[in-house]
Amino acid sequence: MPEPIRMSRRAWVAAWAVLCAAGLGVTAGLNASSSSGPQTEMRVSAECAELIADLEKQLAKTHQEGNDAVLGFSRVQVGAENDCRDELREHFRGDQ
Structure with a gap:
């Protein structure tokens, strides 16, 4: 069985920071796209x-x-x- 790849603590912190930044960027993009679109008019009975x-x-x-x-x-x-x-x-x- 092959040995697992060892990563330094700095590499783990950097990977975690990149994932957090990507998540925040995607969340901000989704929030901006959902609020800026025109509101569809509801049908009223x-x-x-x-x-x-x-x-x-x-x-x-x-x-x-x-x-x-x-x-x-x-x-x-x-x-x-x-x-x-x-x-x-x-x-x-x-x-x-």
């Missing part, structure tokens, strides 16, 4: 679109009256396929 339109109307009405807030509830059961929670958050994210 008809029920969620109707709810968002109703909330927009209520919000416009309250702004005219001098108020700044509207409380909205999703009309479907939480956890159901057509839960509008994510669509509501996405739509009103800039209005926080």
